Amino acid sequence: MGKVWFVGAGPGAPDLITVRGTRLLAEAGAILYTGSLVADTALQWAAAGCExxxxxxxxxEQxxxxxxxxxERHATVVRLQTGDPTLYGVLAELxxxxxxxxxxxxxxxxxxxxMAxxxxxxxxxxxxxxxQTVIFTRLGGRIPMPAGEALADLAxxxxxxxxxxxxxxxxxxxETLIGAGWAPDAPVVVVHKATWPGEELVQRGSLSDxxxxxxxxxxxxxxxxxxxPALGARDAPGGATSKLYDAGFERRFRGKRAGDE
Known part of the structure; x- marks a missing residue:
């Protein structure tokens, strides 16, 4: 029996798949990809004659x-999935x-x-x-959210x-975020098909519009x-800065500068 690899194709751009992912695509005797979500350009790494x-x-089941x-036929089989296989996929079921x-x-x-x-x-x-916290989530719908994970609770x-x-x-x-206490003018960024060649679209606005x-x-x-609350930070004046490169912040590879107490 061969080995089945679940490979993350990344967000869309063919050069954002990992080096390991491209190597496995080139070695694969068979590749099953999610055509509605994975850009066809990711298949450029497949070998000639690959199924x-x-x-x-x-x-x-299919x-x-x-x-x-x-x-049963090939040493390497790839299931090519959009983004990362461990996020919002059916990895466990497969x-x-x-x-x-x-x-x-x-x-x-x-x-x-x-990230894209x-x-x-x-x-x-x-x-x-x-x-300092990032939550990956979704709005509940046909797939209900577990107890305590409703968007309103997380927001x-x-x-x-x-x-x-x-x-x-x-x-x-x-509406859910405003109901959870976010201001109507809180900034929002929506990115359609991030990194897809010729299809990416960035839309900015607020919760109200x-x-x-x-x-x-x-x-x-x-x-x-x-x-x-971090959106727009590049255009915001002042604000706290990271201690990582603060000259007065002692860490493993850099002591305090002379005179800093």
């Missing part, structure tokens, strides 16, 4: 069967039958769309003395929120919502 299939019309049968069949499984991390969106917008997710922490899989209900996201701005820009899917 490639799109899973967008498959259910869980995906599992495909991976199992290809593991790995269980592979484990049961004695198929070895490997995981290669990928760049999350949360922040980079595309030129924003920081953390800021000294402003926010009350007033830290950075990276909101996945919720752009279709951006109105509800904004971001839904309308997204509708006007026709952003209805594949978008990351960033809400944070």
């Amino acid at each position: 490639i299939a799109d899973s967008k019309s498959m259910d869980l 995906v599992t069967d495909w991976l199992l049968t290809r593991a 790995a269980r039958p592979l484990d049961a069949a004695g198929v070895e499984v490997g995981i290669v991390p990928g760049v999350s769309s949360a 969106a922040a980079a595309a917008a030129g924003e920081c997710l953390t800021l000294p003395e402003v926010t 009350r922490h007033r830290c950075t929120l990276c909101i996945f899989l919720s752009i279709e209900r951006i109105d509800a996201v904004a 971001i839904a309308g701005r997204c509708r006007d820009a026709h952003i209805v899917r594949q978008a990351m919502i960033l809400v944070s």
